[in-house]
Amino acid sequence: MEIKVIGAGCKECDTLYQNVEEAVKELGKDAKIEKVEELIEIVKLGVLSAPSLMIDGKLVVIGRVPGVGELKKLLS
Template sequence: MEIRVLGPSCRACDKVYRDTKTVLAELGKAADLEHIRDLKEIGRYGMMATPALIVNGKVKSSGKIPSKKQLKKWLEEA
Protein backbone atom coordinates (compact mmCIF):
# COMPACT_ATOMS: atom_id res chain seq x y z
CA MET A 1 0.00 0.00 0.00
CA GLU A 2 1.29 3.46 -0.90
CA ILE A 3 0.14 6.42 1.18
CA ARG A 4 1.06 10.06 0.68
CA VAL A 5 0.19 12.89 3.05
CA LEU A 6 0.57 16.19 1.24
CA GLY A 7 1.11 19.47 3.04
CA PRO A 8 3.74 21.72 4.53
CA SER A 9 4.74 21.31 8.14
CA CYS A 10 1.51 22.64 9.62
CA ARG A 11 -0.35 21.18 12.60
CA ALA A 12 -3.17 19.79 10.48
CA CYS A 13 -0.81 18.09 8.01
CA ASP A 14 1.32 16.62 10.79
CA LYS A 15 -1.84 15.32 12.53
CA VAL A 16 -3.02 13.52 9.39
CA TYR A 17 0.41 11.90 9.07
CA ARG A 18 0.51 10.85 12.75
CA ASP A 19 -3.08 9.57 12.73
CA THR A 20 -2.46 7.59 9.55
CA LYS A 21 0.66 6.02 11.08
CA THR A 22 -1.30 5.17 14.25
CA VAL A 23 -4.20 3.58 12.37
CA LEU A 24 -1.80 1.52 10.23
CA ALA A 25 -0.20 0.18 13.42
CA GLU A 26 -3.60 -0.58 14.97
CA LEU A 27 -4.59 -2.52 11.83
CA GLY A 28 -1.24 -4.28 11.63
CA LYS A 29 -0.86 -3.15 8.01
CA ALA A 30 2.41 -2.32 6.32
CA ALA A 31 2.56 0.65 3.97
CA ASP A 32 4.94 2.96 2.18
CA LEU A 33 3.91 6.10 4.10
CA GLU A 34 5.44 9.44 3.14
CA HIS A 35 4.75 13.03 4.20
CA ILE A 36 5.41 15.27 1.21
CA ARG A 37 6.13 18.84 2.31
CA ASP A 38 7.71 20.32 -0.83
CA LEU A 39 5.25 22.74 -2.45
CA LYS A 40 6.44 21.96 -5.98
CA GLU A 41 5.92 18.25 -5.45
CA ILE A 42 2.50 18.88 -3.88
CA GLY A 43 1.64 20.90 -6.97
CA ARG A 44 2.49 17.92 -9.18
CA TYR A 45 -0.37 16.07 -7.52
CA GLY A 46 -2.73 18.91 -8.45
CA MET A 47 -3.72 19.55 -4.84
CA MET A 48 -4.98 23.04 -4.06
CA ALA A 49 -5.96 22.36 -0.44
CA THR A 50 -3.91 20.66 2.26
CA PRO A 51 -3.69 18.46 4.14
CA ALA A 52 -4.38 15.90 1.45
CA LEU A 53 -4.32 12.12 1.78
CA ILE A 54 -3.65 9.88 -1.20
CA VAL A 55 -3.96 6.10 -0.87
CA ASN A 56 -2.73 3.94 -3.74
CA GLY A 57 -2.94 6.90 -6.13
CA LYS A 58 -6.50 7.88 -5.16
CA VAL A 59 -7.28 11.15 -3.36
CA LYS A 60 -9.19 10.27 -0.19
CA SER A 61 -9.19 13.66 1.51
CA SER A 62 -8.21 17.25 0.72
CA GLY A 63 -8.42 20.37 2.84
CA LYS A 64 -9.59 18.68 6.04
CA ILE A 65 -8.50 16.33 8.80
CA PRO A 66 -10.25 12.98 8.45
CA SER A 67 -11.31 11.20 11.62
CA LYS A 68 -9.42 8.10 12.73
CA LYS A 69 -12.62 6.15 12.07
CA GLN A 70 -12.65 7.36 8.46
CA LEU A 71 -8.92 6.67 8.07
CA LYS A 72 -9.46 3.13 9.36
CA LYS A 73 -12.23 2.55 6.81
CA TRP A 74 -10.10 3.78 3.90
CA LEU A 75 -7.05 1.78 4.97
CA GLU A 76 -9.06 -1.41 5.52
CA GLU A 77 -10.45 -1.06 1.98
CA ALA A 78 -7.00 -0.48 0.43
Protein backbone atom coordinates in the same frame (compact mmCIF):
# COMPACT_ATOMS: atom_id res chain seq x y z
CA MET B 1 0.10 0.14 0.15
CA GLU B 2 1.54 3.59 -0.47
CA ILE B 3 0.16 6.50 1.57
CA LYS B 4 1.06 10.15 1.07
CA VAL B 5 0.21 12.85 3.60
CA ILE B 6 0.31 16.07 1.60
CA GLY B 7 0.83 19.53 3.07
CA ALA B 8 3.51 22.11 3.74
CA GLY B 9 4.22 21.17 7.36
CA CYS B 10 1.25 22.80 9.08
CA LYS B 11 -0.13 21.60 12.43
CA GLU B 12 -3.08 19.91 10.70
CA CYS B 13 -0.68 18.08 8.35
CA ASP B 14 1.26 16.74 11.33
CA THR B 15 -1.97 15.63 13.01
CA LEU B 16 -3.09 13.84 9.84
CA TYR B 17 0.28 12.07 9.61
CA GLN B 18 0.01 10.90 13.24
CA ASN B 19 -3.58 9.72 12.70
CA VAL B 20 -2.52 7.77 9.59
CA GLU B 21 0.33 6.12 11.50
CA GLU B 22 -2.07 5.11 14.28
CA ALA B 23 -4.69 3.76 11.84
CA VAL B 24 -2.09 1.70 9.95
CA LYS B 25 -0.72 0.34 13.22
CA GLU B 26 -4.18 -0.59 14.54
CA LEU B 27 -5.06 -2.35 11.28
CA GLY B 28 -1.71 -4.14 11.12
CA LYS B 29 -1.29 -3.03 7.50
CA ASP B 30 1.98 -3.10 5.62
CA ALA B 31 2.16 0.45 4.31
CA LYS B 32 4.73 3.01 3.26
CA ILE B 33 3.73 6.39 4.73
CA GLU B 34 5.33 9.44 3.16
CA LYS B 35 5.06 13.13 3.99
CA VAL B 36 4.98 15.38 0.94
CA GLU B 37 5.89 18.92 2.03
CA GLU B 38 7.71 20.40 -0.97
CA LEU B 39 5.43 22.82 -2.84
CA ILE B 40 6.66 21.64 -6.25
CA GLU B 41 5.82 18.02 -5.40
CA ILE B 42 2.41 19.02 -4.02
CA VAL B 43 1.60 20.85 -7.26
CA LYS B 44 2.81 17.86 -9.33
CA LEU B 45 0.32 15.69 -7.44
CA GLY B 46 -2.47 18.12 -8.37
CA VAL B 47 -3.33 18.97 -4.76
CA LEU B 48 -4.77 22.43 -4.14
CA SER B 49 -5.77 22.18 -0.49
CA ALA B 50 -3.88 20.94 2.56
CA PRO B 51 -3.83 18.70 4.38
CA SER B 52 -4.69 15.99 1.90
CA LEU B 53 -4.27 12.23 1.81
CA MET B 54 -3.43 10.00 -1.12
CA ILE B 55 -3.68 6.21 -0.97
CA ASP B 56 -2.11 4.22 -3.81
CA GLY B 57 -2.20 7.24 -6.11
CA LYS B 58 -5.83 8.15 -5.39
CA LEU B 59 -6.68 11.38 -3.56
CA VAL B 60 -9.12 10.36 -0.79
CA VAL B 61 -9.08 13.29 1.66
CA ILE B 62 -8.81 16.97 0.73
CA GLY B 63 -8.45 19.90 3.10
CA ARG B 64 -9.36 18.25 6.40
CA VAL B 65 -8.08 15.95 9.14
CA PRO B 66 -10.13 12.75 9.52
CA GLY B 67 -9.94 10.85 12.77
CA VAL B 68 -8.32 7.45 13.22
CA GLY B 69 -11.68 5.64 12.90
CA GLU B 70 -12.45 7.19 9.52
CA LEU B 71 -8.91 6.56 8.31
CA LYS B 72 -9.21 2.88 9.26
CA LYS B 73 -12.31 2.64 7.03
CA LEU B 74 -10.47 4.32 4.15
CA LEU B 75 -7.50 1.99 4.54
CA SER B 76 -9.56 -1.22 4.75
